[in-house]
Amino acid sequence: MPAISQKGQNMPSSPIRKLVPFAEKAYKANKTVFHLNIGQPDIKSPQLAMDAVANHNLEILAYTRSEGSEPYRAKIADYHKRNHIMVEADNIIVTTGGSEALLFAMGSVADTGDEIIIPEPFYANYNGFATASGVNIVPVISKIEDNFALPPIQEFEKLITPKTKAILICNPGNPTGYLYSKEEIKILAEIVKKHDLFLIADEVYREFTYDNLKHYSILEEEGLDQNAIIIDSVSKRYSMCGARIGCIVSKNKEVMSAAMKFAQARLSPPTFAQIASEAALNTPQSYFDEVIVEYKERRDTLIEKLEEIPGVQVGHPKGAFYCIAQLPIKNSDAFAQWLLEEFDVDGETIMVAPAAGFYSSPGVGLNQIRIAYVLNKESLIKAVNILKKALEVYKD
Numbered sequence: 279m280p281a282i283s284q285k286g287q288n289m290p291s292s293p294i295r296k297l298v299p300f301a302e303k304a305y306k307a308n309k310t311v312f313h314l315n316i317g318q319p320d321i322k323s324p325q326l327a328m329d330a331v332a333n334h335n336l337e338i339l340a341y342t343r344s345e346g347s348e349p350y351r352a353k354i355a356d357y358h359k360r361n362h363i364m365v366e367a368d369n370i371i372v373t374t375g376g377s378e379a380l381l382f383a384m385g386s387v388a389d390t391g392d393e394i395i396i397p398e399p400f401y402a403n404y405n406g407f408a409t410a411s412g413v414n415i416v417p418v419i420s421k422i423e424d425n426f427a428l429p430p431i432q433e434f435e436k437l438i439t440p441k442t443k444a445i446l447i448c449n450p451g452n453p454t455g456y457l458y459s460k461e462e463i464k465i466l467a468e469i470v471k472k473h474d475l476f477l478i479a480d481e482v483y484r485e486f487t488y489d490n491l492k493h494y495s496i497l498e499e500e501g502l503d504q505n506a507i508i509i510d511s512v513s514k515r516y517s518m519c520g521a522r523i524g525c526i527v528s529k530n531k532e533v534m535s536a537a538m539k540f541a542q543a544r545l546s547p548p549t550f551a552q553i554a555s556e557a558a559l560n561t562p563q564s565y566f567d568e569v570i571v572e573y574k575e576r577r578d579t580l581i582e583k584l585e586e587i588p589g590v591q592v593g594h595p596k597g598a599f600y601c602i603a604q605l606p607i608k609n610s611d612a613f614a615q616w617l618l619e620e621f622d623v624d625g626e627t628i629m630v631a632p633a634a635g636f637y638s639s640p641g642v643g644l645n646q647i648r649i650a651y652v653l654n655k656e657s658l659i660k661a662v663n664i665l666k667k668a669l670e671v672y673k674d
């Protein structure tokens with residue numbers, strides 16, 4: 279038998295998707311499953327994006343330019359300027375989702391065996407992108423007890439080696455909902471400038487901030503143009519996960535020309551999806567205002583209900599639409615599987631994401647789960663009630 283590569287063997291399965299076969303079993307047993315495991319919003323995509331595709335007048339579904347269509351990039355630059363990020367179309371390469379932007383960014387700044395420091399817990403697929411890129415993730419631990427605040431600078435500096443190429447943050451954070459303050463971004467800016475590193479910020483949840491807190495982008499920070507790389511996406515912003523459109527944004531010309539070579543190798547981002555995403559940029563602010571009110575109410579309901587369960591500790595999200603909950607159990611992998619295979623309340627159960635996959639430190643997060651609040655409030659209340667009842671009877 280031909281052998282699978284070491285890299286193929288090392289690729290981690292997504293903790294968000296690996297329980298799918300057990301969910302299938304639950305459906306077959308006629309159970310209703312509340313999906314708290316995946317960040318697929320139930321909010322409708324903007325109608326104008328759907329209409330733009332329906333009303334297209336293309337005769338050939340051709341490739342676009344590797345860096346993305348010109349009018350779309352120009353409109354993305356305008357969008358960023360409205361958000362105090364002063365970039366031009368040249369500073370933007372359109373990608374197939376934020377996922378590809380992450381791959382291009384890692385590929386452009388790090389070689390095999392190089393290191394990227396990431397506060398953990400972090401978006402689980404960073405593990406997959408790092409493995410695919412041959413990059414080692416060096417985690418800096420942020421703790422639920424501190425509500426996942428930025429660890430002290432000394433913690434970063436202790437981890438910097440000659441192989442360190444970048445610090446990667448997710449702001450607002452998936453899975454923690456953590457929103458970095460302006461002061462924290464300034465601290466990170468000082469570290470990367472002092473040590474000549476890149477600062478990569480995954481800002482795909484930029485719009486989703488609560489309690490009147492404002493997102494502060496790394497490209498708003500003066501003097502960081504050569505270090506800063508933003509990862510962006512339409513997936514969550516416009517509830518358009520299936521479009522598969524994102525972008526990489528940087529004012530560093532060398533980064534952009536390296537990323538451009540990766541972009542050329544895969545020819546072009548999807549054409550219809552760029553048409554939809556360009557139209558989505560005309561979405562009125564009122565869309566976001568409504569969506570944010572909805573998410574905030576969901577967050578408040580979720581956190582309140584979770585905190586009523588004995589032994590459960592929850593990080594308080596200030597942005598995005600996820601939280602980490604620490605449960606009075608030993609192994610959330612087994613618990614999540616048991617919920618699907620063996621437990622239900624009147625034919626209903628829940629699917630959660632075990633949090634260990636959001637850490638790269640072995641043995642950390644084993645008693646935690648990530649919850650995505652992408653369901654309406656009634657469903658969330660039912661789902662947390664199922665969790666509560668499950669914890670009353672579960673033995674691990």
Ligand SMILES: Cc1ncc(COP(=O)(O)O)c(C=O)c1O
Pocket residue numbers: 317374375376377378401448452480482510511512513519522523524
């Ligand atoms: C933090 C973060 N970054 C990037 C992505 C990738 O999203 P996409 O490839 O759909 O743009 C996701 C998706 O869930 C995410 O949560």
